[in-house]
Amino acid sequence: MVRRLSTADPGFEADFLALLAEKREADEDVDQVAAAIIADVRSRGDVAVAEYTHRFDRLDTAAIGLRIPATEVHGAVERCAPEAVAALRMAAGRIEAFHRLQMPAGIDHVDAAGVRLGMVWRPIPAVGLYVPGGLAAYPSSVLMNALPAKVAGVGRVAVTVPTPDGILNPLVLAALSIAGVDEVYRVGGAQAVAALAYGTRSIAAVDKIVGPGNAYVAAAKRRVFGTVGIDMIAGPSEILVVADGANDPDWIAADLLSQAEHDMAAQSILLTDDAAFADRVVAAVAAELAVMPRREIAAESWRRFGAVILLRSLDEAPALVDRLAPEHLELAVDAPQALADRIVNAGAIFLGRYTPEAVGDYVAGPNHVLPTSRSARFSSGLGVLDFLKRTTFVACDADSLARIGPAAVTLAETEGLHAHARSVAIRLRPAG
Amino acid sequence: MVRRLSTADPGFEADFLALLAEKREADEDVDQVAAAIIADVRSRGDVAVAEYTHRFDRLDTAAIGLRIPATEVHGAVERCAPEAVAALRMAAGRIEAFHRLQMPAGIDHVDAAGVRLGMVWRPIPAVGLYVPGGLAAYPSSVLMNALPAKVAGVGRVAVTVPTPDGILNPLVLAALSIAGVDEVYRVGGAQAVAALAYGTRSIAAVDKIVGPGNAYVAAAKRRVFGTVGIDMIAGPSEILVVADGANDPDWIAADLLSQAEHDMAAQSILLTDDAAFADRVVAAVAAELAVMPRREIAAESWRRFGAVILLRSLDEAPALVDRLAPEHLELAVDAPQALADRIVNAGAIFLGRYTPEAVGDYVAGPNHVLPTSRSARFSSGLGVLDFLKRTTFVACDADSLARIGPAAVTLAETEGLHAHARSVAIRLRPAG
Numbered sequence: 001m002v003r004r005l006s007t008a009d010p011g012f013e014a015d016f017l018a019l020l021a022e023k024r025e026a027d028e029d030v031d032q033v034a035a036a037i038i039a040d041v042r043s044r045g046d047v048a049v050a051e052y053t054h055r056f057d058r059l060d061t062a063a064i065g066l067r068i069p070a071t072e073v074h075g076a077v078e079r080c081a082p083e084a085v086a087a088l089r090m091a092a093g094r095i096e097a098f099h100r101l102q103m104p105a106g107i108d109h110v111d112a113a114g115v116r117l118g119m120v121w122r123p124i125p126a127v128g129l130y131v132p133g134g135l136a137a138y139p140s141s142v143l144m145n146a147l148p149a150k151v152a153g154v155g156r157v158a159v160t161v162p163t164p165d166g167i168l169n170p171l172v173l174a175a176l177s178i179a180g181v182d183e184v185y186r187v188g189g190a191q192a193v194a195a196l197a198y199g200t201r202s203i204a205a206v207d208k209i210v211g212p213g214n215a216y217v218a219a220a221k222r223r224v225f226g227t228v229g230i231d232m233i234a235g236p237s238e239i240l241v242v243a244d245g246a247n248d249p250d251w252i253a254a255d256l257l258s259q260a261e262h263d264m265a266a267q268s269i270l271l272t273d274d275a276a277f278a279d280r281v282v283a284a285v286a287a288e289l290a291v292m293p294r295r296e297i298a299a300e301s302w303r304r305f306g307a308v309i310l311l312r313s314l315d316e317a318p319a320l321v322d323r324l325a326p327e328h329l330e331l332a333v334d335a336p337q338a339l340a341d342r343i344v345n346a347g348a349i350f351l352g353r354y355t356p357e358a359v360g361d362y363v364a365g366p367n368h369v370l371p372t373s374r375s376a377r378f379s380s381g382l383g384v385l386d387f388l389k390r391t392t393f394v395a396c397d398a399d400s401l402a403r404i405g406p407a408a409v410t411l412a413e414t415e416g417l418h419a420h421a422r423s424v425a426i427r428l429r430p431a432g
Numbered sequence: 433m434v435r436r437l438s439t440a441d442p443g444f445e446a447d448f449l450a451l452l453a454e455k456r457e458a459d460e461d462v463d464q465v466a467a468a469i470i471a472d473v474r475s476r477g478d479v480a481v482a483e484y485t486h487r488f489d490r491l492d493t494a495a496i497g498l499r500i501p502a503t504e505v506h507g508a509v510e511r512c513a514p515e516a517v518a519a520l521r522m523a524a525g526r527i528e529a530f531h532r533l534q535m536p537a538g539i540d541h542v543d544a545a546g547v548r549l550g551m552v553w554r555p556i557p558a559v560g561l562y563v564p565g566g567l568a569a570y571p572s573s574v575l576m577n578a579l580p581a582k583v584a585g586v587g588r589v590a591v592t593v594p595t596p597d598g599i600l601n602p603l604v605l606a607a608l609s610i611a612g613v614d615e616v617y618r619v620g621g622a623q624a625v626a627a628l629a630y631g632t633r634s635i636a637a638v639d640k641i642v643g644p645g646n647a648y649v650a651a652a653k654r655r656v657f658g659t660v661g662i663d664m665i666a667g668p669s670e671i672l673v674v675a676d677g678a679n680d681p682d683w684i685a686a687d688l689l690s691q692a693e694h695d696m697a698a699q700s701i702l703l704t705d706d707a708a709f710a711d712r713v714v715a716a717v718a719a720e721l722a723v724m725p726r727r728e729i730a731a732e733s734w735r736r737f738g739a740v741i742l743l744r745s746l747d748e749a750p751a752l753v754d755r756l757a758p759e760h761l762e763l764a765v766d767a768p769q770a771l772a773d774r775i776v777n778a779g780a781i782f783l784g785r786y787t788p789e790a791v792g793d794y795v796a797g798p799n800h801v802l803p804t805s806r807s808a809r810f811s812s813g814l815g816v817l818d819f820l821k822r823t824t825f826v827a828c829d830a831d832s833l834a835r836i837g838p839a840a841v842t843l844a845e846t847e848g849l850h851a852h853a854r855s856v857a858i859r860l861r862p863a864g
Contacts, residue, residue, distance in 0.1 A: 378661030
């Protein structure tokens, strides 16, 4: 049975704190292994990459090459079901359109003192995209990671993807082709991250690495952070559904299970003010769990991490949502916008009864790479801004420096930084 | 003598690569110490914080309290030199004004399919600001870290600052008061970071921690990343000056030394197309090094890490600048904007002969917390966006879901995520 909490219960706060403190990720201590692989790739380059690829993926890259030819990437589109390709193209168009709206404007401004001040946005020159192989190879994730980089204007996107026993889902290549990316290497794990961060003869170094991966990939990304930028380290997926009693319980059950099927460590939580409705949803989940294809995974996730929280009123929802800071938040209520306006911490919000979270996973347009494990308190989903950076600028002339420079001299002297003070004072003349 | 490179030299590329690869930071292995302190503060809370503060800062916080009373914070303004307070106020006004220009707009858009899509920006609810004690306690840095958070609308800014032997620069408190921050705790080191990240009885947990600190603070920030957000880990300061022969060599020497005086690991580099001018700058640096107050530090920095790079033409500058990706870039040339337009990687640019970098450290307006160690390739200086986060949203109705939902169903089925597909399909009806 799924756990049930109620805000009317005197023990609620303790139960809720336990829910918040719950750790869903196993601590895999792979850091030392990742560190050794990185050091080896740094010192031996392509030779080390080839050895690890042979060992882990049973693949002889000396024979077939580390890079997947661009013709093979683009040719993959022909090898996929036309319906799937059409759906990918539609998704790509919508994702690209929404991310174009995110392109920021710079600042270029002359203030009252006559100082010109501003900020320009520039794309990161080169980005590495890690694409998982095997079960976790989702063409939708390829679009979600690659398209924001392309929209931002990143000049070079280099992709690494492990191909165990030479096997690779052609839809992953098709998604890369549709996203306009064709620099693809058949390498995975910490060795791929190391090659992207430090460069080898075959794989030129990049400036930032994004994309999901297993524990070794995550550990390697943490290790190379600083040498290159990295995106967030994603945890297990999660959904929080706030629903009143007017919903179809089958719909809400389907939404809860759409996250639960991802991963045994995924988490699905229902907040509702209607106890009878909660019972109907729990029953609908049980019924669907009996027949759905990924029932082992979903049942385990629901049993271990699922929760139903009964509210005295939906008015209680925003405070609890903010404490949970969910990756995905569905508001299946009559006035979802009014509720959304009261929420501060959420990765993505799905408004109303006709917006299941899964449309956001594929075709809505906003990114599906979102902050997990309560990190929506301080971070954001992937977007165009993650592939841009800001450079500020200042321009003084003799007059404007004369106006603002003396205060800089005072502060520099106060801080004991006399050379700072001198570099300003030496240029000062009486203000014109 | 400072090292000299020349792009006309056949060995230039090798010399330049050596310069790029140079490591200026000592690897202090303090990670295990930081980890132990964090674990202790997590388990014993305030008691552990008090013990570490007694041990490291020789301070009995049981007697005087962990928190510095707000009246003492605001009262500090009266204890400082009026000229310094006036300069701080002027700096604060200019920093605040520039950061207000950075406030981003959200997106709220209905597309051709009738799907409402958007993105809202929200302030991070609570931010911790680490302020170093002792020599590194710069009131200007307090303004640069606290004001962007205030402008972003962060509701709670909690400050920790070590006060060894009870000593604290009153100008640091005055800067906090001017920035409108008065939740200040006399605690430093990894114990301060742990308290901010996990909370104790006296110090409520925050969502993100920013601000510079020593190796223990940096290690602790890396450790708590994920539980809270962190800002970048700052390395030693650096300046790159691109100057033609028409500059006053004393001015350029002053600018190079203004970074060199920060820290023995700081780096100052001159790029010029005029060999005679380069000689004059080197001589001016030597002359000033003989008399400047922080000459031991500056001389060591200049000797170990300084460089003069002679160019055949200033046209060569942008490519080299981008590879160095400097924290601070001065363009002391006739047409600085044309040069700036060709540069992709720099933290902050100072345009023209009358814009010494040091005005940016104090009063210009843009932030002086900037990416070091070539991280301007992929990251940005501190700004308002670092204290905000984005939540995307999607709203479909029955009709718009009917238009975009089928493609989501196709992709979910293709990825083997049948519960995802079902959560969309269950809501579909023939498009209206």
